[in-house]
Amino acid sequence: MRLEAMAVNLPEVAAHPNRAPFTGVLTLVDEPSTRPPSGARGHRVIFTRKAALAALPSLLGMAVDYAPSWDGHDARRKCGIITAADVGGSRLHVAGYLFAKDFPEVERQMRQCPPGAMGMSWELADAHVEDMRAEIWTLTRATFTGAAILLREKAAYRNTSFELAASRCRSILPRTAAQDGADAGATRRFREAGSTALRGRTTRKEETWNHRQAKAWPR
Amino acid sequence: MESQTGESMAALSEGMERMEARLEAAAALFERAAALIEQQESERTGEVRKIVAAIDSGREAELEKKLEAAERQIAELRAQIEAKSETPAQSARRTVPAATAQFLAKQGISTLEAVEAGALDAALNGLSLEQRIAVKAQLLRAGVVS
Numbered sequence: 136m137r138l139e140a141m142a143v144n145l146p147e148v149a150a151h152p153n154r155a156p157f158t159g160v161l162t163l164v165d166e167p168s169t170r171p172p173s174g175a176r177g178h179r180v181i182f183t184r185k186a187a188l189a190a191l192p193s194l195l196g197m198a199v200d201y202a203p204s205w206d207g208h209d210a211r212r213k214c215g216i217i218t219a220a221d222v223g224g225s226r227l228h229v230a231g232y233l234f235a236k237d238f239p240e241v242e243r244q245m246r247q248c249p250p251g252a253m254g255m256s257w258e259l260a261d262a263h264v265e266d267m268r269a270e271i272w273t274l275t276r277a278t279f280t281g282a283a284i285l286l287r288e289k290a291a292y293r294n295t296s297f298e299l300a301a302s303r304c305r306s307i308l309p310r311t312a313a314q315d316g317a318d319a320g321a322t323r324r325f326r327e328a329g330s331t332a333l334r335g336r337t338t339r340k341e342e343t344w345n346h347r348q349a350k351a352w353p354r
Numbered sequence: 355m356e357s358q359t360g361e362s363m364a365a366l367s368e369g370m371e372r373m374e375a376r377l378e379a380a381a382a383l384f385e386r387a388a389a390l391i392e393q394q395e396s397e398r399t400g401e402v403r404k405i406v407a408a409i410d411s412g413r414e415a416e417l418e419k420k421l422e423a424a425e426r427q428i429a430e431l432r433a434q435i436e437a438k439s440e441t442p443a444q445s446a447r448r449t450v451p452a453a454t455a456q457f458l459a460k461q462g463i464s465t466l467e468a469v470e471a472g473a474l475d476a477a478l479n480g481l482s483l484e485q486r487i488a489v490k491a492q493l494l495r496a497g498v499v500s
Binding site for chain 2: 162168170171172173174175176180206207208256257258259260261262263264265266267268274277280283285289290291292
C-alpha cells in the first residue's frame, strides 16, 4: 500500500483541556461518491488521488465545523482543526484536535453516538471538473477550505468516519515556550509503504526533538 | 357615483394584480437566465466555485417546501372551484361589474344564477360587437357563462 502524508507539528501539551484528538476518514479517492455532493448539480463525483494529493497542503490547518442537526456544514461553527492528513489506499485519513472545552456538545455527541454513526465531509473551492457533461464528475484540481463532522448517512461518501481518541493525553515531555515556538508551524512530509504513519513517530524525529530540548535547557 | 368608484377600484386592483404577476414572471425569467449564464460559463471552463461533500439537505428541504406550497395552492384552487360550482350567483355578484349587472337588469336579466345563451344574445343585441365581447368576457370571468 502506498501512503502519502503531511502534517503540521503543533507543540504538544499533556492533557490540554481544550484539545481532544481525533482521527477520521475524510473522503475516498479515485472512487465515486455514494451520492451527489451539494454544489455538484446532481452529479456524483470522483476525487482523483492526484488531485487529493495536490490539495493536501491546503487541508492542513483548516477547521472542522459542525451543524447542530449534524446534517451538513456550518462554516461559522468551527470546532476543531486538522493537523495531519494522509492518503492510504483509497482513503484520505485526517487527524487533528477538537476544541473540546469550547464545544462540549460536540465531544458529548461523539462520545454518546453509536460507533460508526459519524462521518466527515470536505468543502472544496475552485474545483476543476474534467468533463462537466459526464454522468460522474471527475475532480482533477481543488482546494480544501474546510471539513465538517456530520452523520455518516448525510455525507456524500458513506465510507467516511470520525472518531475521538479515547484519552486526551498525548505526549508528554514538558516543553518550554521557546521550544514550542521553534517547532510550531513546521510541516513534515513523508512517504512510506504499508504503515499508518500519522500516529507513529520516527526514531530520527525523536532524536531531533531530544537534541533541541537539550540545547534549550542551558538558555 | 359609488358604483363608479367601486368599479374603478376593482379595475385598478385587477391591473395591479396583472402587473404583479408580470413582474414576478420577469424576475423568475431573470433568475433562470442568470443561473443559465453561470452554468454555461462553468461548463465552458470546468470550474466549480464550491462543492461540499454533504448531501444537499437544504435543496431537499427547499423542494419539500415548494411541494408543500404547491399542494396547498392546489387544495385552495380546488376549494374555490367547488365553491364556485356550488354558488355561481355569489361569485358572479362578487366579480361582475355593477354597470354590467345594471345593464343586464335593464335588459330583463335580473338574476345571474343561470343565464341562457339565447336570452343573453337577445339582451346584448343593441350593443356593438366590441361591447358584446367585453360583456361576455366579464360574464365568462365571473363564471356566469361557460
